[in-house]
Amino acid sequence: MNEDFEVLLTDKRYEMISKIIQATTIKGKRKWTISDMLDKAFLDKYVGMPIFLAMFWAMFTFTYACSVPFMEMINMAFVWLGEQALQIIPNEYLAAFIGEGLIGGIGFVIVFAAPIAFLFLSIALLEDSGYLARAAFVMDRPMYRIGLTGRSFIPMLLGFGCNVPAMMATRSIEDRKDRLLTLIINPFISCSARLPIYILFAAAFFTQYAVSVIWSMYILGIIIAILSALLLRKTLFKGEPAPFILELPIFRRPTLKSAAIHMWDRTSVFVRKVFTYLLVGAVLLWLLSAFPWGAGVENSYVAMIGKAIEPIFRPLGFGWRGSVAFIFGFLAKEVVVETFAILFAVEGEAATAIALRGVMTPLVGYAFMAFSLLYMPCLAVFGVLRKETGSWKWTGFAAIYGLVIAYFVAAVIIAVGTLLGFA
Amino acid sequence: MILKVALTGNPNVGKSVIFNALTGSRQHVGNWPGKTVERKSGECTYKGVDMEIVDLPGTYSLTARAIDELIARNFIVEEKPDVVVDIIDASNIERNLYLTLLLLELRREIVVALNMMDVAKDKGYKIDIEKLTQMLGVRIVPTVATKGVGLKELKQAIVEAGKDTLDHEYGRSTHRHIQLSYGEQFEEIISKVSGIIQKDPKLTEKYSHRWLAIRLLEQDEDALEKIKGSSQEQTLLEVIQ
Numbered sequence: 001m002n003e004d005f006e007v008l009l010t011d012k013r014y015e016m017i018s019k020i021i022q023a024t025t026i027k028g029k030r031k032w033t034i035s036d037m038l039d040k041a042f043l044d045k046y047v048g049m050p051i052f053l054a055m056f057w058a059m060f061t062f063t064y065a066c067s068v069p070f071m072e073m074i075n076m077a078f079v080w081l082g083e084q085a086l087q088i089i090p091n092e093y094l095a096a097f098i099g100e101g102l103i104g105g106i107g108f109v110i111v112f113a114a115p116i117a118f119l120f121l122s123i124a125l126l127e128d129s130g131y132l133a134r135a136a137f138v139m140d141r142p143m144y145r146i147g148l149t150g151r152s153f154i155p156m157l158l159g160f161g162c163n164v165p166a167m168m169a170t171r172s173i174e175d176r177k178d179r180l181l182t183l184i185i186n187p188f189i190s191c192s193a194r195l196p197i198y199i200l201f202a203a204a205f206f207t208q209y210a211v212s213v214i215w216s217m218y219i220l221g222i223i224i225a226i227l228s229a230l231l232l233r234k235t236l237f238k239g240e241p242a243p244f245i246l247e248l249p250i251f252r253r254p255t256l257k258s259a260a261i262h263m264w265d266r267t268s269v270f271v272r273k274v275f276t277y278l279l280v281g282a283v284l285l286w287l288l289s290a291f292p293w294g295a296g297v298e299n300s301y302v303a304m305i306g307k308a309i310e311p312i313f314r315p316l317g318f319g320w321r322g323s324v325a326f327i328f329g330f331l332a333k334e335v336v337v338e339t340f341a342i343l344f345a346v347e348g349e350a351a352t353a354i355a356l357r358g359v360m361t362p363l364v365g366y367a368f369m370a371f372s373l374l375y376m377p378c379l380a381v382f383g384v385l386r387k388e389t390g391s392w393k394w395t396g397f398a399a400i401y402g403l404v405i406a407y408f409v410a411a412v413i414i415a416v417g418t419l420l421g422f423a
Numbered sequence: 424m425i426l427k428v429a430l431t432g433n434p435n436v437g438k439s440v441i442f443n444a445l446t447g448s449r450q451h452v453g454n455w456p457g458k459t460v461e462r463k464s465g466e467c468t469y470k471g472v473d474m475e476i477v478d479l480p481g482t483y484s485l486t487a488r489a490i491d492e493l494i495a496r497n498f499i500v501e502e503k504p505d506v507v508v509d510i511i512d513a514s515n516i517e518r519n520l521y522l523t524l525l526l527l528e529l530r531r532e533i534v535v536a537l538n539m540m541d542v543a544k545d546k547g548y549k550i551d552i553e554k555l556t557q558m559l560g561v562r563i564v565p566t567v568a569t570k571g572v573g574l575k576e577l578k579q580a581i582v583e584a585g586k587d588t589l590d591h592e593y594g595r596s597t598h599r600h601i602q603l604s605y606g607e608q609f610e611e612i613i614s615k616v617s618g619i620i621q622k623d624p625k626l627t628e629k630y631s632h633r634w635l636a637i638r639l640l641e642q643d644e645d646a647l648e649k650i651k652g653s654s655q656e657q658t659l660l661e662v663i664q
Binding site for chain 1: 480491494517520542547548551555559609
C-alpha cells in the first residue's frame with residue numbers, strides 16, 4: 001500500500017456523501033440575497049481594499065471619539081483623588097507612594113479602559129456582522145501575489161485584540177513553515193495594549209490628526225508584518241504557501257448582547273491586568289523613581305538605569321525616560337504609558353501629555369510610537385511564542401528580529417522626517 | 424453519573440452558540456476558524472441527567488496533520504465521551520457530512536444537530552431528515568441555534584444517546600451502528616488489518632479496531648505512534664507498507 005490510500009478513501013467518502021445527498025436533499029433555486037450584494041462590493045478587486053482601510057479608519061474614529069469624554073471623567077476623578085491623598089495622609093513616604101505611584105500610575109492607566117472597551121465593541125461589531133472574514137479575503141489577494149497565504153491573515157486580524165489568542169489560532173495552520181512564519185510576524189500586529197501608548201502620544205503631539213495617527217500605527221503594523229513575512233519566506237522558510245480556503249459567513253446583524261459580552265470580557269481582562277501586572281510595575285517604578293529620597297527624579301535609580309541605556313537610543317532621541325519605558329514595557333505594553341505617568345507624577349507634573357511635549361518633539365513622538373509597536377513582544381506573548389514554536393531558538397529569533405526592525409523603522413521615520421523638515 | 428458530551432463540527436457552524444445555549448456560558452462567539460483552539464467545558468442538566476459539555480475545536484477533517492484536528496480527535500479517541508454531538512451547517516450539508524463520516528468511524532454514540540436550518544431554507548434546500556437518520560444510523564435534530572429552535576430536542580437526543588452508551592456498556596444495547604462501506608476492494612484490506620489489530624487486546628481496549636486499521640492504511644502519523652510497542656507492530660507495519 002502507499003499514501004494514495006488516503007486519497008482513495010477520501011474519494012470513497014465523497015462518493016458516499018453524494019449518494020446520501022441524492023437520497024435526502026432537494027436543492028431548490030438559490031435566492032439572491034443582500035449578503036450576496038454586499039459581497040459584490042466588499043470583495044471587489046478594486047474597491048475591496050479601500051473599503052477595508054476606510055472601515056478601519058472609521059473604527060478608530062469611533063473608538064477615539066466615544067472614549068475621550070469617559071477618559072476625561074476618569075482622569076479628573078483620579079487627579080482629585082491624588083491631590084486628596086497628598087494632603088490627607090500624614091506620612092510623607094506613604095502619601096507620595098499612594099499619590100504618585102498608585103494614583104498617578106495605576107489611575108493614569110485605568111483611564112484607558114474606555115478606549116479599550118470601545119475598540120473591542122467595534123471589533124465585535126465588525127466580526128459578528130461577518131465583515132472581518134471579508135477583510136481576510138480582501139487581504140488574501142495582495143498577500144498571495146507576494147507568495148503568502150491569506151490563512152496567515154486571520155491570526156493577524158485576531159491580533160488586533162490581543163496577540164496571545166491570535167497566536168494560539170495558528171494551530172489551525174497545517175503547514176509547519178506557514179505556521180512558524182505566522183507566529184513570528186504576529187507580534188507586529190498592533191494589539192489593544194498598545195492603544196494607550198498611541199492615544200497618549202497622538203493626543204499630546206497631533207491633536208487634530210490624532211485618529212489618523214493612531215490608524216497609521218495599525219496600518220504600519222500590518223505592512224511590517226507582511227514585509228517580514230515576505231522576507232522570511234524568501235530566506236528562512238523557502239517554499240510555496242499552502243492554498244487558502246476561507247468560508248465566508250453570511251452577513252448578519254450583530255446582536256448587541258454578543259458585542260457587549262465581548263467588550264465586557266476584554267475590558268475586564270484589561271482592568272484585571274491593571275491591578276496585577278501594572279500594579280507590580282507601579283510599585284517597582286515608584287520605588288525606583290522616588291529613591292534615593294529627595295534626590296529628584298533626575299538622580300533617582302530609575303534615571304540611572306535609563307541613562308545607562310539611553311546612548312543606544314540617542315540617535316532616535318527617545319531620552320532616558322523613553323529608554324526606561326521600553327525596559328519596563330516588556331512586562332506589558334501598557335507599562336510604557338505607566339512609566340511616563342509615574343515619572344512625571346514624581347516630578348510633580350500633573351498632566352502627562354503636556355509634560356511629554358517638554359521632552360520630545362512630535363517627530364520623535366511618532367518614532368517612539370512606531371518603536372513601541374514593533375520592538376518586542378510583551379512577556380505573555382513571549383511565553384506563547386515559546387510554547388507554540390516549541391523552541392527557544394525561534395522565540396529568541398522573533399525577539400531580536402523585532403528589536404532590529406523597530407530600531408530600523410524608528411530611524412527611518414526620524415531620518416525621513418528630518419529631511420522633510422518636520423524636526 | 425455524569426454524561427460526558429463532546430461538541431464537534433466544522434468551523435463556523437454555530438458550535439459556540441450551541442455550547443453557550445447548553446451550558447449557559449457566555450463564551451464569545453466568533454465566525455471564523457480558530458476561535459476555539461483549546462477545548463472549553465461547561466455543565467448542563469436536563470431531566471435530572473447531569474452532563475459535562477466539552478467544546479472541541481471546529482475542524483473539517485480529523486487528520487493528524489493540523490494541531491486543532493488532532494486535539495479534537497484525540498479527545499474523542501482517548502477520553503471516550505459518552506455522546507459526540509456533531510453540529511452540521513445544513514446550508515452546507517455536503518461538505519459538513521465529511522466530518523460526520525469520519526466521526527462514525529470512531530464508533531461513539533453520535534447525535535447530529537442539523538443547524539442553520541433557516542439559512543438552508545433560504546438557499547432552497549429541502550432535507551429529508553427521516554431518510555438521513557436511516558442512512559447514517561444516528562439521531563438527527565434540526566436546529567436554529569441563534570433563535571433557540573430545537574435546543575430542547577437536542578438535549579433530549581443527547582440524553583437518549585447517553586442512555587444507549589450506558590446500555591451498551593452493560594451489554595443491554597439494541598442500538599445498531601451503521602457501518603458505511605468503502606466497497607469490496609477496500610473492505611477486504613481494512614478487515615485484514617483490523618484482524619491483526621484484534622490480536623492485541625491492548626489496542627482493542629483503547630481503540631476501535633476498524634478506525635485504527637483505516638488510519639494505519641492512510642499512514643496516519645499519530646496512528647503509527649499509537650501502535651508502537653504493540654505485539655503486532657511488526658506485522659502491521661509489513662501489511663500496510
